[in-house]
Every structure is written in C-alpha cells, then in structure tokens.
Amino acid sequence: MLAEFGHFALLLIVVTGFGQAVLCSPLWLRSSIRSSLLGPATVLAGGSPGPFSDGPGNMSVRLPTQDLPRQTSPYLILPLGILVLAIIAEAGLLHAFIVSDFSLPIVADVSHSSTPLLFRIGAAFTPDGGAMVLWLLAVSLVNVVLAIQLFTPEKSSYAQDDDGSLYHNALSVLGLLIAVLGLATLIDADPFLRMAVAPLDGRGMNPQNQDVLRVLREPFLYLGLAGLAVIYALTISGLLDKKFDRRIAETMRFWTIMSWVSLGTAIAINAYRSYSQQAWGNWWYWDTAENSLLLPWLLTTALVHCRAVLEKTETLKGWTAFLGLSALAVGWFGVYLTRSDLFGPLTETLMKSGDSMTLLIGFCVVFAGSYYLFWQRSDNLGEPRPFEPISRESSMFLNSVILALIAAVVLIGTIYPLVLRWLGGENITVGGPFYVEVLVPMTVPLLLLMGFAPTLRWRQDEVWLIGRRMKLAAILSLIIFLFVSIRFIDLSPAPLIGIGLAGWILTASLSDLWARLWRQPDHGESKYRNLQLLGPRYLSMTLAHIGLAVMLAGGAASSIWEEQIVVSARAGQSIQAGPYNLQYEGVSLLAGENYATRQAKFILYRHALPVTELYPEIRYYPIRGVETREAGIWHGRDGDLHVSVGDRADDGGRVVSVRFLPMMTWVWAGMILMLTGGAISIVTRIFLRFQKNGVSAS
Amino acid sequence: MRFSLAVIPLVLFAALAGVFLMNIDKDSSVVPSVLIDKPAPDFSLPPLPGRDKGLSKADLTKGQVSVLNVFASWCVPCRAEHPLIKRLSREADIPVFGLNYKEKDPQDGVKWLAELGDPYTAVGMDLSGRTGIDFGVYGVPETFIIDGTGQIRYKHVGPVTVDVLENVLLPKIAELKG
Numbered sequence: 001m002l003a004e005f006g007h008f009a010l011l012l013i014v015v016t017g018f019g020q021a022v023l024c025s026p027l028w029l030r031s032s033i034r035s036s037l038l039g040p041a042t043v044l045a046g047g048s049p050g051p052f053s054d055g056p057g058n059m060s061v062r063l064p065t066q067d068l069p070r071q072t073s074p075y076l077i078l079p080l081g082i083l084v085l086a087i088i089a090e091a092g093l094l095h096a097f098i099v100s101d102f103s104l105p106i107v108a109d110v111s112h113s114s115t116p117l118l119f120r121i122g123a124a125f126t127p128d129g130g131a132m133v134l135w136l137l138a139v140s141l142v143n144v145v146l147a148i149q150l151f152t153p154e155k156s157s158y159a160q161d162d163d164g165s166l167y168h169n170a171l172s173v174l175g176l177l178i179a180v181l182g183l184a185t186l187i188d189a190d191p192f193l194r195m196a197v198a199p200l201d202g203r204g205m206n207p208q209n210q211d212v213l214r215v216l217r218e219p220f221l222y223l224g225l226a227g228l229a230v231i232y233a234l235t236i237s238g239l240l241d242k243k244f245d246r247r248i249a250e251t252m253r254f255w256t257i258m259s260w261v262s263l264g265t266a267i268a269i270n271a272y273r274s275y276s277q278q279a280w281g282n283w284w285y286w287d288t289a290e291n292s293l294l295l296p297w298l299l300t301t302a303l304v305h306c307r308a309v310l311e312k313t314e315t316l317k318g319w320t321a322f323l324g325l326s327a328l329a330v331g332w333f334g335v336y337l338t339r340s341d342l343f344g345p346l347t348e349t350l351m352k353s354g355d356s357m358t359l360l361i362g363f364c365v366v367f368a369g370s371y372y373l374f375w376q377r378s379d380n381l382g383e384p385r386p387f388e389p390i391s392r393e394s395s396m397f398l399n400s401v402i403l404a405l406i407a408a409v410v411l412i413g414t415i416y417p418l419v420l421r422w423l424g425g426e427n428i429t430v431g432g433p434f435y436v437e438v439l440v441p442m443t444v445p446l447l448l449l450m451g452f453a454p455t456l457r458w459r460q461d462e463v464w465l466i467g468r469r470m471k472l473a474a475i476l477s478l479i480i481f482l483f484v485s486i487r488f489i490d491l492s493p494a495p496l497i498g499i500g501l502a503g504w505i506l507t508a509s510l511s512d513l514w515a516r517l518w519r520q521p522d523h524g525e526s527k528y529r530n531l532q533l534l535g536p537r538y539l540s541m542t543l544a545h546i547g548l549a550v551m552l553a554g555g556a557a558s559s560i561w562e563e564q565i566v567v568s569a570r571a572g573q574s575i576q577a578g579p580y581n582l583q584y585e586g587v588s589l590l591a592g593e594n595y596a597t598r599q600a601k602f603i604l605y606r607h608a609l610p611v612t613e614l615y616p617e618i619r620y621y622p623i624r625g626v627e628t629r630e631a632g633i634w635h636g637r638d639g640d641l642h643v644s645v646g647d648r649a650d651d652g653g654r655v656v657s658v659r660f661l662p663m664m665t666w667v668w669a670g671m672i673l674m675l676t677g678g679a680i681s682i683v684t685r686i687f688l689r690f691q692k693n694g695v696s697a698s
Numbered sequence: 699m700r701f702s703l704a705v706i707p708l709v710l711f712a713a714l715a716g717v718f719l720m721n722i723d724k725d726s727s728v729v730p731s732v733l734i735d736k737p738a739p740d741f742s743l744p745p746l747p748g749r750d751k752g753l754s755k756a757d758l759t760k761g762q763v764s765v766l767n768v769f770a771s772w773c774v775p776c777r778a779e780h781p782l783i784k785r786l787s788r789e790a791d792i793p794v795f796g797l798n799y800k801e802k803d804p805q806d807g808v809k810w811l812a813e814l815g816d817p818y819t820a821v822g823m824d825l826s827g828r829t830g831i832d833f834g835v836y837g838v839p840e841t842f843i844i845d846g847t848g849q850i851r852y853k854h855v856g857p858v859t860v861d862v863l864e865n866v867l868l869p870k871i872a873e874l875k876g
Binding site: 285287318322325326329360361363364367368371372374375377378381415566568624625626627628644646647649655657 | 702703704705707708711712714715717718719774781782784785809812813814815816860
C-alpha cells in the first residue's frame with residue numbers, strides 16, 4: 001500500500017514541479033499568464049497598477065513591491081511540499097525493498113529475501129527507477145535550501161536593486177527540472193508498478209553492488225548532481241534577466257563547493273571500492289561509470305575557479321555561464337549513460353536500447369534550449385575590460401580552460417565508440433592507454449600553473465615578482481625532481497615528472513603559506529593579524545592543492561615501485577613483498593549472510609614483527625551464481641599491502657596475489673585532504689551565514 | 699554579435715544530441731557478423747608460456763559444440779565477465795576455448811588466469827591480433843559459439859552478463875547440442 005502512496009507522490013511531484021515553475025517564473029511571464037487568465041482589468045484591480053500596462057514580454061516590468069519574497073508563501077510552501085512528496089516516494093520505495101515486496105517488479109529484479117537489510121536498502125538505489133527517485137529527492141532538498149536562501153536574503157556585497165528576481169527565476173527553473181525528471185521517471189522506469197502475480201522470490205542483487213561503500217556512494221553522487229542543478233538554475237536565471245554578474249557568482253559559491261565535495265566524495269568512494277572490493281588492486285579504470293562521475297567533477301573544479309574570478313573582477317561572464325550550464329549537462333548525460341543494472345565500475349557497455357528515451361529527450365530539449373538562450377544572451381556576456389596576461393584572473397582562466405579540455409577528452413573517449421558505431425557500425429572500447437597518452441601532456445601545464453597561480457595578484461602582476469616569490473619552491477622542487485630522476489634514471493619518465501610536479505605544488509603551496517604567516521605586520525596591527533588574513537577561503541584552497549599534490553605523489557610512486565608477486569602458496573608458506581612478510585595460514589569455508597565464502601588467513605609481519613592479520617575472501621553468491629573477491633588490505637606507513645586469493649592451483653596450492661604499493665596511503669590521504677579543504681569552506685560558509693543573520697536580526 | 703562564438707555550444711550540443719538519438723534503438727551487443735554460419739577461419743596459435751597445448755582450428759572441429767572466448771588481461775569487462783565464463787564452462791559441459799588477445803607481455807595472460815582462475819579447456823595466444831582479425835573481433839571481450847563442424851553459429855560482443863548467459867548463450871548451446 002505504501003508503494004501506491006509513493007506512486008501518487010511521484011505523480012504529484014510532477015504537477016507541483018510544474019506549479020513551482022509557473023508560479024516562480026520571471027515576473028513578465030507570470031504577469032502575462034495572469035492577465036491572460038483573469039484579463040488585464042482584474043490584474044490592475046489586484047493592486048498592481050502601472051507596470052503591467054507595459055504588456056508582456058517587456059523585461060522592465062517590475063512589481064511595485066520591494067519585499068516581494070516575503071509577500072506570499074508559495075515560494076516556500078511549494079518547495080517544502082515537493083520535498084515532503086519526494087520523501088514519501090522514497091519511503092514507499094524503500095519500504096517495498098525492506099519488506100521484500102516482490103509484487104513490485106523493480107524489487108523482484110534486483111533484490112532477494114536473503115539479501116541483508118543494508119543491501120536491500122542499497123538495492124533500492126541501483127535500478128533505473130530507484131536511482132531516479134533518489135535523484136529527485138536530492139533535487140527537492142536543494143530546492144528547499146534555495147527557497148530558504150530566498151526567504152532569508154543574505155546581505156550581498158554586490159546587490160543593488162535586489163527584487164528577488166534571481167531567486168524566483170532559479171526556483172522556477174528548478175521546478176521545471178524536477179517536473180521533467182519526475183516525468184522521465186514515470187514514463188521510462190516507473191518504480192512503483194505492480195505485477196498481477198508476484199514471484200515467490202526475487203532474482204537477487206548483483207553481488208558486486210552488495211558493498212557498504214557502493215551504498216554510501218549514491219547519496220553523495222546525487223547530492224552533487226543536485227548541486228549542479230542549482231548552479232544551472234542560477235545560470236539560466238542570470239541569463240534570463242540579462243544580469244549574469246558577481247551577485248550570481250556570490251550565490252553560486254556555496255553550491256559549487258558543495259557539488260565539488262559531494263562529487264569528489266563519490267569519486268573517492270568509487271576508487272576505493274574498485275581497489276578493495278573488486279580486488280584488482282587498481283583504483284581507476286576509465287570505464288563509463290567512472291568517467292560519468294569524473295566529467296561533472298572536472299567541470300565543477302573549473303567552475304570553482306572561474307566563479308571566483310567572476311565574483312572578484314566581473315570578468316569571464318560567458319565562460320562561467322557556459323561551464324554552469326555544461327556541468328549539469330555532463331552530469332545528466334552521465335546518469336543517462338550508466339543507468340542500468342550494469343552500473344558497476346565494470347562495464348564499458350554503452351547503453352541499453354530505448355529504455356531511457358524520455359530522459360534522453362528531456363536532456364536534449366532542456367540543454368538545446370539552454371544553449372540557445374546562452375547564444376541569444378551572448379551580447380550581455382561580454383567582458384567589460386580585457387584582463388592582463390599575467391594576473392590571477394588569467395591564470396584561473398587558463399586553469400579552467402585546461403580542465404574543460406581534459407573533460408572534453410574524457411567525454412570524447414567515452415562517446416567515441418558510440419559515434420563510431422553510428423558511422424561505421426563498429427564496436428570498440430577506449431581504454432586506459434588512450435587517456436594516459438592524451439591527458440598526461442595536458443595536465444603538466446595545469447600542475448605547473450597550480451604551483452604559482454595562488455600567489456599571483458589580481459589585475460596585474462610582474463614576472464620578476466613571481467620569480468622572486470617562487471624562487472625557493474622552484475629550487476627545492478627541482479632538487480627533488482633531479483634527485484628522483486638520477487636515482488631512478490632507468491624508469492619511465494611520466495611518473496618521475498609526476499613526482500617532480502607534486503614536489504613543486506607542495507613546496508609552492510607551503511612556501512606561500514609560510515610567507516603569509518611571517519609577513520611583517522603593519523604598524524599597530526595585532527600579532528594574530530596574519531592568521532586572520534589567511535581566512536577559510538585561503539586555507540581550504542591550500543589544503544585542496546596540497547591534497548592533490550599528495551595524491552599525485554602517491555599515485556606516481558606506487559605505480560613505479562609497485563611489487564606484485566603471484567604464487568601458488570601452501571599453508572605455512574611465507575611470501576615476501578617490500579618490507580612485509582605474509583604468512584599464509586590456509587583457507588576456511590565459512591557462510592556469510594547470503595553467500596558462502598572461502599576465507600584465507602594471512603599473518604602480516606613487518607621486519608619479523610607481527611603487524612596484523614588479513615582475511616581476503618572469495619565469496620560465492622548462490623542466488624546469482626556469481627563470485628566476488630574481497631582483498632585484504634593493510635594501510636602501512638610506507639605503503640599499502642594488498643593481498644587477494646584465487647583458485648586452487650594445479651600443484652595443490654592456492655593462488656595468492658600479493659601487491660606492495662609504496663606510498664599508496666598518500667593517494668587516499670590526498671583525496672581526504674582535498675575533500676576536507678572543500679568541507680572547511682562549506683562549514684565556514686554555513687556558519688558565517690547563520691552568524692550574519694543572527695546579528696542582523698538582533 | 700549574434701553569430702558570435704556563443705553559438706558554438708549550441709551547435710556542438712545539437713551534433714552530440716543527434717548522435718545519441720540516432721543510437722537509441724541500436725543494441726550494442728548484437729552486431730551482425732558476416733561470419734555467422736560460416737566456417738571458423740583457419741588458425742594455429744601457440745600456447746601460453748609454460749603450457750604445452752595451444753589452440754588451432756582442429757580443436758573446433760572435433761564434432762562437439764564449443765565456445766571460443768576472446769579475452770585480454772588489460773580489458774576491464776573481461777574481468778567482469780570472467781566469473782560467468784567459469785559458470786558457463788561448469789554448466790554447459792562443452793569445451794570452452796580461450797583466445798588471449800594482444801597481450802603486451804605473454805606472461806600477463808598467465809598471471810591473469812592464475813589470479814582469477816582458468817575455466818578454459820585450452821588457450822591460444824594471439825600476440826599479434828592476427829587471428830582476432832580473422833574472427834572479426836571488434837573489441838574484447840567477445841564470445842563465439844561454434845558447432846561440431848567448426849561453423850560459427852553465434853557471436854556475442856561485449857561482456858557476458860547473467861542475462862546473456864541464461865537467456866541467450868546457454869539456450870543456444872543446448873539447441874546446438876540437440
């Protein structure tokens with residue numbers, strides 16, 4: 001029964017979404033609708049004389065009420081209503097999965113009565129319809145947050161005539177997006193359909209998805225995409241009003257960072273999952289599912305930077321608007337690409353046939369319209385003044401251009417097989433070597449730039465000043481680079497360059513931090529002035545940059561010095577890998593909740609001292625008849641030890657694959673540092689906002 | 699400024715959207731092969747290092763239905779489908795041959811099989827990719843069903859999934875076995 005409530009809620013979401021789109025629409029559109037419904041006389045009698053006589057379509061029409069946002073409440077009631085409906089829909093679906101209601105085909109397809117509770121919940125997010133409901137919930141949530149922003153307008157540093165038009169347009173666009181997504185869910189993949197005769201049990205969840213990390217990833221992914229929807233809505237809003245300015249950039253700030261952190265978390269979780277659960281010992285495979293996460297993240301990274309330029313100098317309007325539209329476009333496209341039960345980081349399969357037709361058509365219509373609007377408004381996106389070639393803004397522009405080009409390469413690599421198939425009927429896959437070859441030369445200038453760009457001045461800087469500031473970092477990183485290149489001259493150059501660049505970013509970021517901390521305070525300033533001047537923005541940026549350097553160093557080092565040993569081991573045998581020694585104790589057959597597992601036991605020694613015990617497994621899930629492998633991983637100071645077991649070898653031993661990945665821990669630590677940097681920015685932002693509002697209220 | 703640079707995103711997007719819309723009805727895994735119902739090409743491949751049995755046309759013409767699976771250690775979908783190839787080999791009770799396609803290092807295939815398990819009756823090593831071309835391999839993984847006389851009867855492009863295994867490959871094999 002709850003599923004029927006959910007179904008009804010989903011229908012209502014579509015209607016309410018359209019309602020929000022119309023009610024919050026730009027003033028000229030609303031006035032024209034109202035006048036066509038009620039006739040112009042009624043409108044005039046309704047207490048809004050004057051402006052409406054200008055007629056519809058005139059952008060200068062403005063309601064006389066200054067405090068329009070607080071005037072009526074549909075602006076908050078509708079988003080709240082949509083959120084409640086989305087919660088009901090999600091709850092209805094989750095309930096069906098939790099109680100294993102197999103009369104819903106969606107449940108029967110991907111769940112089974114023996115699936116543990118956590119994974120029954122996780123299973124609700126994996127099929128087409130379930131993923132769409134979660135996405136709708138996330139968009140409804142950000143929709144409410146945006147509406148609250150509208151109700152408690154922050155004192156903007158840039159606002160001149162703030163009539164709330166920006167938020168109205170944005171809420172209208174979000175309402176439309178919600179309606180389109182809801183409609184696509186209902187038509188393509190309605191999760192609430194019932195079967196007349198329910199099967200006795202389900203077909204079982206894909207064992208590769210029965211993983212805590214996989215379940216955790218979904219909320220972050222869809223929250224990130226929802227944040228991109230807000231950015232998109234704000235961009236469209238600015239374009240509609242012909243006011244794409246620093247005010248919009250300021251409003252976007254929270255949302256860009258929020259999306260960046262959410263998508264980044266989803267990517268990090270995905271990487272760790274590939275590394276541990278699939279037991280392959282690699283963490284990135286360039287497959288469709290991974291690329292579809294990476295694409296919006298790359299564009300969001302570009303957006304984080306050029307948004308700052310727009311806010312600071314009111315330049316890069318067109319570029320920022322383009323990225324604002326495109327980030328959601330690639331995010332939505334990625335969802336479309338990977339929407340199927342095959343959505344593991346496993347397949348390079350492109351798409352199922354007409355299953356997601358409505359989602360695709362919606363995507364095409366929405367973005368064709370958006371880019372058309374972008375073109376039509378290009379007159380308003382010109383630069384008030386060109387910027388100097390050597391300045392902070394030019395470096396950030398260059399950075400975002402390179403990031404966008406990288407995204408373009410990834411996009412081409414992802415859809416190239418599709419295009420080729422369309423042209424010649426051939427099926428191919430594009431794998432890691434393509435990306436490495438094309439992307440490495442592109443990232444080198446990006447990383448070089450990353451070292452000194454944060455020290456550049458706005459407007460204009462001088463080369464010799466940069467040289468003076470970066471002297472120490474340049475020398476130090478050159479020493480690091482020369483040291484590793486001479487020491488390991490026989491190795492391939494790409495990872496060595498990676499280590500050199502990581503050293504450059506690290507030393508440059510730290511020397512800049514140092515210079516700022518030890519700046520001679522001006523006369524009369526307090527001792528702590530330097531600390532205050534750093535601010536959360538600077539700290540979060542530095543942390544994110546350092547995190548990237550750490551990750552780069554770890555990735556490069558582990559790829560160079562990786563040791564892999566595959567042996568056929570017998571109980572009691574010990575295997576040497578790096579500084580570690582693994583003693584194989586044998587395999588025991590155990591029963592998991594819904595799987596049988598062959599669990600191997602290893603005792604890990606480091607320099608003859610026992611460190612820990614590792615239990616890699618081969619799990620067999622009888623429902624789907626599929627095996628999965630879980631690696632045993634130890635994150636040590638000097639690197640990761642990764643052990644996985646295979647089948648019985650011909651000589652009666654057990655195939656054991658041991659990898660020692662030096663500095664692999666740095667990769668994970670780097671990811672965490674980057675995300676922490678972003679999270680600091682979000683938290684201080686929320687904190688400051690509440691503080692400001694508290695002050696203004698008192 | 700109407701025909702400014704700002705029209706580029708619209709044009710690019712329209713081109714991409716066109717490609718997607720054109721593709722929507724094509725199922726990527728069913729590629730008509732000119733080889734269907736034709737005899738498998740002649741080939742003779744060396745064994746993996748350390749093994750003594752390679753793979754040749756003669757293995758396919760022993761009067762028994764067989765499966766030829768094209769795989770490579772560098773191919774991610776191959777890893778994904780591997781458990782299912784093992785299941786196929788267990789359940790179908792026919793020889794399952796492996797064609798190890800274009801490895802950089804001959805040892806890669808050996809390591810891969812040692813790590814993930816070896817369901818193959820025999821494996822031939824196609825370092826140059828020559829035999830793969832004769833078989834019309836578009837991209838690994840691919841799976842061929844070959845009847846007892848060496849005729850190619852079915853070809854699946856892309857990773858084998860549970861659906862494909864249960865609803866396409868196993869029934870097809872059962873049908874050919876008669």
